[in-house]
Structure formats: structure tokens, C-alpha cells
Amino acid sequence: MSAARPVLALALGAGAAGRGGALAGAVVAALGDAQQWLGDAAAGADAAPDVARRLRARGAAAVCIAGVARADGRLLHWLDTAHARGWLAAPGEAPAAGDAGSFAGEWAAAMGKGFVAADAAVIAAMALAGGGRPGFIEDPRLLPRLSWGEAPRFMAPPRVAAQGRLGLYAIVDSAERLQQVLAAGVRTVQLRIKAPDFDAPGASAAAAEAWQAMLRREVVRSVAACRGVGAELYINDHWEAAAELGAFGVHLGQEDLAAMDEPRRAAVLASGLALGVSSHSLWELARAAALAPRYIACGPVWATLTKEMPWQPQGLDNLAWWCRMAPAPVVAIGGIMSPHQVQDAARCGADGVCIVRGLGERPQDTVPALRAALEAGRREPPAESPAAAWPHPSLAAAG
Numbered sequence: 001m002s003a004a005r006p007v008l009a010l011a012l013g014a015g016a017a018g019r020g021g022a023l024a025g026a027v028v029a030a031l032g033d034a035q036q037w038l039g040d041a042a043a044g045a046d047a048a049p050d051v052a053r054r055l056r057a058r059g060a061a062a063v064c065i066a067g068v069a070r071a072d073g074r075l076l077h078w079l080d081t082a083h084a085r086g087w088l089a090a091p092g093e094a095p096a097a098g099d100a101g102s103f104a105g106e107w108a109a110a111m112g113k114g115f116v117a118a119d120a121a122v123i124a125a126m127a128l129a130g131g132g133r134p135g136f137i138e139d140p141r142l143l144p145r146l147s148w149g150e151a152p153r154f155m156a157p158p159r160v161a162a163q164g165r166l167g168l169y170a171i172v173d174s175a176e177r178l179q180q181v182l183a184a185g186v187r188t189v190q191l192r193i194k195a196p197d198f199d200a201p202g203a204s205a206a207a208a209e210a211w212q213a214m215l216r217r218e219v220v221r222s223v224a225a226c227r228g229v230g231a232e233l234y235i236n237d238h239w240e241a242a243a244e245l246g247a248f249g250v251h252l253g254q255e256d257l258a259a260m261d262e263p264r265r266a267a268v269l270a271s272g273l274a275l276g277v278s279s280h281s282l283w284e285l286a287r288a289a290a291l292a293p294r295y296i297a298c299g300p301v302w303a304t305l306t307k308e309m310p311w312q313p314q315g316l317d318n319l320a321w322w323c324r325m326a327p328a329p330v331v332a333i334g335g336i337m338s339p340h341q342v343q344d345a346a347r348c349g350a351d352g353v354c355i356v357r358g359l360g361e362r363p364q365d366t367v368p369a370l371r372a373a374l375e376a377g378r379r380e381p382p383a384e385s386p387a388a389a390w391p392h393p394s395l396a397a398a399g
Contacts, residue, residue: 026062026117027055028104034065045070049150052080062117064107064124066100076152077103077125083395084118084283086147089154090129091289091327102128114393118283122146137390140325146286149262154290166232166295166352168342168371169331170359175221181359182229184367188352190251190276191222192236219245234276239268249274249294254284257291276331279322280311281394289327295352298322300334301345305357312394316348320382321391323349339373346377 032042034051045068052063062081069075077088106127110120123137125144130136145154169188170181178189193215198208219235223246226233232249235242239250250273257265257277268275274294279285288296301314313335314322323330329351336342337358345353353374360366 025060026064026107026111027060028064028066028100028107029055030100031065031068033100045076046150048078049080049085052078052085056080062121064100064103064121066103070152074152077121079118079121079146081117081121083116083281084146084287086149086287087152087154088121088125088144088146088286089152090125090144091141099128102132106132111397113390114397115282116393116395116397119281119393119395122282122286138324140327143289143325143327144286145290146283147290148257148265148287151262153262166329166331168367168374169333169352169354170363171236171354171356172359175218175225178222178233179225181363181367182225182231184363185371186363186367187229187231188234189222189226189231190234190236190354191218191247192251193218194237216241216245219247223247232274234274239271239273243271243273247273249276251276251278251297253278254280254287257287278333280309280314282391285322285326293328295329295331296322296326297331297333297354298326298350299332299354301332302335302341304335310395312396314394315392316344317389318391318394319345319350320348321389323351339369342370343373343377343380346374347380347382349382 029037031045031048031051034055035042035047038051038054040051048065048068052065055063065078067075068078074089079086079088103124106124107120110123111117115123122144126139126142127136129142129144130139136142147153166188168186169190170186171190171192172178172181173193175191178191181189196211197203215238219238219241222233226248233247234249234251235247236251237256239252242250250268252268252275254277260268269291275291276295276297277288277291277293278297278299279288280299285296298314298319300309300311301316301319303313319330319332330349331352331354332345332348332350333354336345336353336355342353342355355370358366358370
């Protein structure tokens, strides 16, 4: 690129053809420079998502429009990758930084460590906010927030005050099973009843209606049982039923939240429910942080057979990093079967530890040892982390 037209900062050796040509690799640009390259007239910050979309259409694998000045004075980065799109914002206490060239260098360095573009962008934003100082990756004040859509909305106010530590967190599929784990002493429970595919051939409206009636009966029974012993009840997915029938909270996966439009997400936040959010990667952690949830789940800590997923195990190193960095209590989930694993997760700083199959057929027999292991892990000093201890990638980068 000539000094007369410093249009695009290109990461990982990508190149830019002339106007009308194609791009390759990851592209970082200031908004005005990207508009100049596309042949557009200058426009305001709201143009950034469309500009990035058009650069992706020209062949860019990932795009960051860096240092976009908003009307309220904030400098944000617009991210558009195969895995995530949204505004990256430094948290309130961190300084804003928006140099496209510096962002490109940090982004390329993170991708060079094996992180996919969306995760690498979170790391680049942290590095810029930290002034590039050593150890920025361990500073929770620098973790950015990632918006869920094109509106730069971050940090909803907390809706439900924490009632205490989450502790052993049982995931069950029926009110009967829920009552068993409550009787065994568990005080954080998730009712997870997955809906059948009612759009499948042969499905009927009557079947859907009957299933909804069954779900409501199970939620009502579970709410009553949890209220009777002061337990926190989270309903998986079905937030409207949870709110209507008096559950304490709802647990939502990131795919479900991302599929909602802004008004529907706003309705969840306004429902009064405590919110638990899944996370499996750095960009999902940054997105979860934007909702100020009751807790953020980190998983899978170990390989799990409960459901198929593309994520590599987080391991204890990533779990410990999540616990140090997340702006909400962290729940460990995935492949946790034994008291030893519960103890290790608690030692990492997990506020809650999820158990599914590890509860066995008779929770009254298994729960005492699991709870004792959790308390033992909390009493142990956390493992020493090396200076500037980096998390490892939880999703394999495309080769």
C-alpha cells in the first residue's frame, strides 16, 4: 500500500486488490479507509456493519472496523467473522483504543496462537485496552463486551441479586428427578426438558399442545418443590413458561440468544428472571458479559457425551482463567462425573459445578460425596498460574 492511500491494514499477510477486486484473509480498517476502498462517500458509525458485510462479500474471511467513534464518545470495534458479529467495547474502567494498525498486529498475533478470528479479536481488544503491557491477558478489567446485534448495547443492569454461592448444580429432566436431588441436599437445579421437533413430518398440533401442557405441569411442580426448600430453579430454554410460572431463573444457550431479535432479548432481560448463559469460547464469554447474568457457564471442562458439540475441552486451565476473568460467577459444566473432578473444578474458583450423569440412579447416595468434594476444593489454595497465563483455544482454527 502506498503512503498516499493507507486504506486497509491487513492481518496474516492478506492482500487487497484494486477497487472492485477481491480480499483474502483477515482485514482491519478504520471506517473511513474502508469506505474509501469501497468507493463510498463518508458515513457515520452506523455504516460499519454494512461496510464489513461488503468486505466479507469481496472475499475477506474476517473483518474488523476498528476505532469507530460513536455519538456518545465511545470508540468501538465492529467485528464480522464466521463465528460472531457485533460491537466490541472495552469495559467502563478500561481505556478505549482504536488504532487499526495496532489492532491488526495484535489480531494476527492471537490468530498465530491458534485462536479463531472471533476469539483473536477479543484478545486484540484486550491488548489495546491494556496498552500492550505484559500480563494484559490476565487482567479482568480489560475483558471487552461483545454486543448481540448491530445496536451497541452493553452491560444490562443486574436484575436479580445473588442469593449465595451456587454450589453443586444438578441438571434434571423431570420434576420427579428434581425432587430426588433436592431431597439429597442440592440447592441449585436446572430443569432441562427439550422440545421435540414439531415441524418434522408426522408431527401434529395436538402433540405440540399436549407436550406444552406436560412442560407446564413439570415446571409448576418443580417451582413448588424448590420454593419449599429455598432452592434456585433454572428452566432450560423455556423462558416464557419460567417467568409465567414463577421459576427463579432461566438458562439459555448462546445459539438461542443469538437467534432472538433485539426486542425478544430485551423481553428476557425485563422478565425478572435470573439469567444463566452458556459460554464455550472467548467471544461467547464477551457476549455473555454484556448481559450481566447471574452466572456464566464454562464448558465443556472435560469431554462430554451429553450432547455433540464442536468445542474442544476447556480443561482446568481454561476454567481457572474463566473464573479469574468473568464478571459474573462461573459454573463448570461438561464431563463432570466424579467427586475428584468436582473438587478440581471448585479449586479453580468455580462458583457452581454442574452434574448430570454423575448423579447416578440414586442421588441420595452420590450427592454427599460430591458436596464434600466441592467444599474440599473451595478450601484448597488455587493452583499458581504463570505470569500472563494464556487460555488455550477451544475451537480448532480452520487449516
